[in-house]
Amino acid sequence: MNKTSFLGQSLVAGVMAASLPLMAGQAQASDYTIDTEGQHAFVQFKVSHLGYSYILGEFKEFSGDFSYDEGKPEASSVNVKVDVDSLDSAHAERDKHLKSADFLDVSQYPTATFASTGFKTTGDGAGKLTGDLTLHGKTQPITIDVDHIGGGEDPWGGYRQGFEGTTTLKLADYGIDTSKLGPTAATVDLYLVIEGIRQ
Amino acid sequence: MWRNSRRGWGWPVIVMHWLSALAIFGLFALGWWMTSLGYYDPWYKLGPWWHKSVGISLFALTVLRLIWRHLQITPQAHGTRNEQRAAFVGHVLLYVLLLLIMASGYLISTADGRGISVFGLFEVPALITGLKDQATLAGDVHWYASCGLVILSLGHAAVALKHHLLDEQDTLRRMIWPLR
Ligand code: HEM
Ligand code: HEM
Numbered sequence: 337m338n339k340t341s342f343l344g345q346s347l348v349a350g351v352m353a354a355s356l357p358l359m360a361g362q363a364q365a366s367d368y369t370i371d372t373e374g375q376h377a378f379v380q381f382k383v384s385h386l387g388y389s390y391i392l393g394e395f396k397e398f399s400g401d402f403s404y405d406e407g408k409p410e411a412s413s414v415n416v417k418v419d420v421d422s423l424d425s426a427h428a429e430r431d432k433h434l435k436s437a438d439f440l441d442v443s444q445y446p447t448a449t450f451a452s453t454g455f456k457t458t459g460d461g462a463g464k465l466t467g468d469l470t471l472h473g474k475t476q477p478i479t480i481d482v483d484h485i486g487g488g489e490d491p492w493g494g495y496r497q498g499f500e501g502t503t504t505l506k507l508a509d510y511g512i513d514t515s516k517l518g519p520t521a522a523t524v525d526l527y528l529v530i531e532g533i534r535q
Numbered sequence: 536m537w538r539n540s541r542r543g544w545g546w547p548v549i550v551m552h553w554l555s556a557l558a559i560f561g562l563f564a565l566g567w568w569m570t571s572l573g574y575y576d577p578w579y580k581l582g583p584w585w586h587k588s589v590g591i592s593l594f595a596l597t598v599l600r601l602i603w604r605h606l607q608i609t610p611q612a613h614g615t616r617n618e619q620r621a622a623f624v625g626h627v628l629l630y631v632l633l634l635l636i637m638a639s640g641y642l643i644s645t646a647d648g649r650g651i652s653v654f655g656l657f658e659v660p661a662l663i664t665g666l667k668d669q670a671t672l673a674g675d676v677h678w679y680a681s682c683g684l685v686i687l688s689l690g691h692a693a694v695a696l697k698h699h700l701l702d703e704q705d706t707l708r709r710m711i712w713p714l715r
Binding site: 421426427428429431432435436442516517518 | 573575583644647649669670671674
């Protein structure tokens with residue numbers, strides 16, 4: 337559970353990149369704060385239930401920021417902190433169990449963090465964001481597939497960029513024992529929607 | 536036989552006392568065991584179903600027990616003034632812990648607005664829901680209060696045996712059979 341972010345690049349960015357050297361000072365990397373105040377950002381997870389269906393849930397509280405330059409997406413970076421205690425799978429007794437020492441051990445490891453280490457564009461606004469995810473006290477490198485959804489001025493005088501991302505975590509990598517949940521629950525899919533407001 | 540006397544307890548008090556004690560030790564063992572079960576265990580769902588059904592029934596019994604107790608005199612307590620005081624405080628504490636456990640158990644189960652089914656017969660509605668971290672915090676209270684109650688009731692039993700064996704008083708006997 338955890339985190340996220342991303343940055344993708346847009347077609348526009350490609351065009352701008354060509355003219356970049358001519359316009360020094362333009363299209364600089366900007367810093368964005370993830371819009372958790374208006375909650376235009378989501379950290380959701382999906383895990384198999386018995387292999388027959390899925391359990392969906394989310395982490396409601398997290399914060400973070402990213403820096404993004406449409407002209408130079410490779411230079412993007414992102415940092416996110418997730419309050420693991422805010423897990424919500426729409427069933428309090430299950431949430432209690434997931435947060436207990438049997439799984440996430442929230443009292444011991446209240447936060448999960450993601451700090452990016454690199455970003456590679458794969459074209460058409462898509463890219464691969466690599467970074468270190470710390471969850472349950474263990475840090476592992478992960479890769480998040482990112483798509484730039486869109487960006488521009490919002491109706492209230494601000495400027496926004498939005499991305500979505502997906503990745504799959506193997507919980508055993510983080511020292512979380514899911515063996516009692518059966519083999520299909522060994523991995524968790526994350527779906528992230530992150531909208532940032534330029535500072 | 537029904538009502539308490541100055542010398543002993545009536546049947547309702549005796550029956551409710553031992554039924555409660557049985558239910559409490561049973562619920563403690565069941566609660567402990569069921570929370571250690573794997574997801575694929577057939578008792579993973581049955582355990583909590585019995586635990587909650589018996590727990591709510593125990594709550595009903597406890598309310599009855601307290602009402603009944605307040606409608607009657609109670610037998611003369613044994614021992615010195617201080618022993619009597621300690622016994623009184625201990626008994627009140629047993630009730631307080633029991634009610635705390637039942638309240639916290641209720642709050643775990645109803646944290647997201649679901650009611651509690653009692654033997655599939657009817658459902659106790661959720662009244663207090665959505666407090667921050669409700670299930671986890673109520674679960675902590677439930678666990679520690681349960682441990683406290685079991686330890687205190689073992690001490691309570693030990694003192695009962697002491698009255699019976701060492702002091703040779705009829706303390707234990709009158710909790711087993713009504714004395715006129
Ligand atoms: C209204 C009555 C009760 C209800 C609704 C209730 C409900 C619950 C629930 C939902 C759990 C599972 C918590 C979890 O998922 O970790 C639980 C656990 C437990 N209950 Fe109860 N309970 C009640 C009464 C009692 C009583 C009277 C006792 C006896 C002392 C008791 C002892 C326990 C124990 C020892 C656990 C295991 C706690 C743990 O390992 O975290 N419960 N109870
Ligand atoms: C969880 C278990 C238990 C609880 C919660 C409990 C609670 C109580 C309470 C509240 C009373 C005061 C009378 C009343 O209000 O009904 C009482 C009396 C008594 N209990 Fe228990 N009890 C438990 C287990 C036991 C056990 C295991 C024994 C014996 C080995 C025992 C022996 C007695 C005796 C002898 C009295 C009568 C005291 C007197 O006449 O002054 N109890 N108990």
